[in-house]
Amino acid sequence: MAQRNLPMREALRRALLEEMRRDERVFVMGEEVGYWQGTHRVTAGFIDEFGERRVRDTPISEMAIAGVAVGAAMNGLRPVAEMMTINFAFLALDAIVNHAAKIRYMFNGMFTVPLVIRAASGWGNQATATHSHTPEPIFAHFPGLYVACPATPYDAYGMLKTAIRDDNPVLFTESIALYPKPGPVPDEEYTLPVGKADIKREGGDVTLITYARGVEWCLGAAKQLAKEGIECEVVDMRWLRPLDMETALQSFRKTNRAVVVEESLPMYSFGSEIAARLQEEAFDYMDAPVKRVTAMDVPLPYAREIELMALPDVQKVINAVREVL
């Protein structure tokens, strides 16, 4: 099957472009999505093809970007709203949590909210404390919302198309650090199922459970450890909600050891959830305590040296694997 190498931002752009061509109800709105060509260039060229009706530059109004998109979704459109970065989604937290996620339930199914909120997520390049969040687990806390976090261009393309076609509200995060990284994407159209994890590397000694940027660190660690004969299985959860625990559990029952790796903060986190579920659902298979690799429990500083000190990397994953073996 023909395929080509695309950076993740280009895979996302292609997915969104195809969905807008396919379905008149799909439109984009957000800060600088139009004439600026998108802050991360995911919507580059859209304004020329679709015009201002379907490519809506908004004011700097996160509450309304999310809230208006919810209203539009309730009334028959399929908005793809962009938060320039997920840090600004905190301003829209009420619209996302109390409205997007709950309207269907509160009105007992009377309304449907087929909405995607795309948000660039993650740290890097000394963006400092307020602009370095990876709060996907916060959003995944709330029933009513799906949370999608792709790790590769292949997944990004297929998952974004799925998110747009799904009738539930989806928070779709895109790691800023992954935007320029290339990976193979088939020329032929495809979608990926909601809430399905993916084994990114098979191995029998230890299970590394992760998502988004963490996949890169886990694969890097697995590669190095393989030289010593340690085989890691890398489980990319891909969706924090719905959470495909079954795939993680299957791997864990095989390896009996797990390290959970995430870019986000340690307390009340992805790692906490996975570790709790492993001990609840597979205690008898557990040969070592579940280890977590996360960012350090501090706000991120400016200076490069200490910023990197606070963040997960390949070496920290390797260290954690050694602890569980």
Next chain:
Amino acid sequence: MLLDWYYQMVLIRQFEETCYQLYQEKRITGVYLHLYSGQEAVGVGALAALEPRDHVITAYRDHGIALARGVDANTCMAEMMGRKTGTSGGKGGSMHLASREHNFWGGYAIVGGHIPLATGIALSDNYRGEDNVVLCFVGDGATNNGYFHEGVNMAAIWDLPVVFLIESNGYGMGTETHRASGQPELHKRAIAYGIKDGGRIDGQNVIEVHQALTDAVAYARKNGPVLIEAITYRYRGHGVSDRQYNSRLRDELTEWLENKDPIGILERYLTKKYKNIEPELKKLIDQAQRVVAASVEYAESSPVPTYEDLISNVYV
């Protein structure tokens, strides 16, 4: 038409005062119950200015809006009592009545949260080339939060047909408007957004409300958003659990009840204009009482939701 409005206002008053009673008797048990008594003319007059294809959305003081839009009193009362037969299957409660078939998009419990939804609902119709209007009720208190600013501004830049109708009942919970707003003449905020200032109207006079909203709706349909402010008053506290209300405001309340009651104003107008209309009015009052009594019976004899309901409709 006037008799119909009279009936709707009486029905709402009867419904709300019955809810108040049921709450005291612990037959309505939810902690939040925000009554519309005193504000009936705003809802009834404004909704009479809409066509069925137009849209309505409001905040948590939503019973009167639901009834005036034609939602069945039985299903409203069933929702108050958390029954399966309620408008939201007993899962939304007092603050979350809605009816898709009436284009009534609901009551919303977070102050201001529904304002961008109104803009979004208007955006959808506009996107499809339809010229339906969205009527968005806004409490005076909501005009001070960010949702109002962002939601109204976004409707403004896209010229969307939304009528933002501020129900100025004098208090955001317990805080007077002039203590909460730098510009207490709330309709003047229209100027800041470059939209039509629909002015300040007497929210107790249903005829005046209807006339003003008819103009506002016609303007919005053609040109874009309108901000209009109706001066009104609520007879009960912010919510029924508001204990300070009666003692603090007794004189003020008496003045509104005696001289500015919306039902009283219309009643005086009708009896002056039409000879011997009193029996007709009495009949409507009796009818409203019967409808509300029946709704209580309907609600109390309805089943409560089950475990299946608890877990359904989280997702599609």
